[in-house]
Amino acid sequence: MTMEYGGVWNGCLEMNSRQVIQLEFFLEAGDFSTAGEASSQIKRILQQIGVKAETARRIAIGAYEAEMNVIIHSLGGKMRVAILPDRTDISVEDNGPGIADVKLAMQEGYSTAPDHIRDMGFGAGMGLPNMARCSDEFSITSEVGVGTKIRMVIHHP
Amino acid sequence: MKLAEVNALLCTEVLCGQENMEREIVTACGADLMSDVLVYTKEKTLLLTGLTNIQVVRTAEVGDLMGIIFVRGKRPGPEVIEMAKAKSIPLMLTELSMFDACGILHDYGIRGCVERVPRNEL
Numbered sequence: 001m002t003m004e005y006g007g008v009w010n011g012c013l014e015m016n017s018r019q020v021i022q023l024e025f026f027l028e029a030g031d032f033s034t035a036g037e038a039s040s041q042i043k044r045i046l047q048q049i050g051v052k053a054e055t056a057r058r059i060a061i062g063a064y065e066a067e068m069n070v071i072i073h074s075l076g077g078k079m080r081v082a083i084l085p086d087r088t089d090i091s092v093e094d095n096g097p098g099i100a101d102v103k104l105a106m107q108e109g110y111s112t113a114p115d116h117i118r119d120m121g122f123g124a125g126m127g128l129p130n131m132a133r134c135s136d137e138f139s140i141t142s143e144v145g146v147g148t149k150i151r152m153v154i155h156h157p
Numbered sequence: 158m159k160l161a162e163v164n165a166l167l168c169t170e171v172l173c174g175q176e177n178m179e180r181e182i183v184t185a186c187g188a189d190l191m192s193d194v195l196v197y198t199k200e201k202t203l204l205l206t207g208l209t210n211i212q213v214v215r216t217a218e219v220g221d222l223m224g225i226i227f228v229r230g231k232r233p234g235p236e237v238i239e240m241a242k243a244k245s246i247p248l249m250l251t252e253l254s255m256f257d258a259c260g261i262l263h264d265y266g267i268r269g270c271v272e273r274v275p276r277n278e279l
Contacts (some may be wrong), residue, residue: 036215040244043219053200053221060219061195109277121191121208121216130196
């Protein structure tokens with residue numbers, strides 16, 4: 001996983017109403033050793049700019065579920081995060097194989113994860129529904145053979 | 158209940174985070190399924206688990222958990238302990254089974270994170 005900072009970020013993590021912190025993380029398929037590192041960094045920044053703990057927790061959980069999904073199921077992808085004063089906007093895009101039946105994939109308990117993923121404590125079919133639960137706005141589109149796009153927006157109260 | 162009291166009740170070995178033993182826990186969660194931990198836990202929760210991989214520490218970090226107890230004497234590798242140290246997540250180890258460790262904490266007033274989860278309808 002690599003990360004790039006872009007956009008307007010003054011580095012001292014004090015935000016005014018026009019600022020945005022933009023982050024981009026590249027997620028490698030099957031790279032479980034760094035799975036969660038992006039979420040960890042997002043959470044740290046949210047804490048530093050004073051986002052409420054419960055909100056930062058929801059954002060970090062949603063981001064972690066997304067990271068794990070890309071690492072488990074896809075051929076790799078990236079996560080773009082925009083932290084604004086009033087909300088966090090997360091877009092995740094991966095490369096293949098895509099999801100044939102998105103409605104089915106959104107059902108709790110439905111999973112196509114192999115046994116070695118389940119042995120790690122994941123792949124229980126809770127990831128997508130939990131991302132939706134953590135988000136104020138959630139959308140998913142997927143095309144078989146191309147990839148999956150997910151967007152999560154979480155408002156900062 | 159403070160982590161120090163939990164340690165006394167479960168005869169744990171502290172693997173890291175000795176300086177955080179004054180942390181208060183309100184609820185606990187016994188699980189080997191990190192997916193469920195991410196859905197059902199609240200903050201100020203202690204996790205008891207038989208899994209010892211790095212994802213357990215990640216789950217505790219994103220979920221704001223207060224600490225992790227490995228049950229059945231399961232000892233995590235040094236990379237897991239190093240990551241927990243870096244993230245200030247206390248790790249403890251007990252020789253008790255998951256059932257007995259959870260039962261003892263329940264006897265002393267610690268409760269689960271969720272009372273009930275509505276049954277799935279197929």
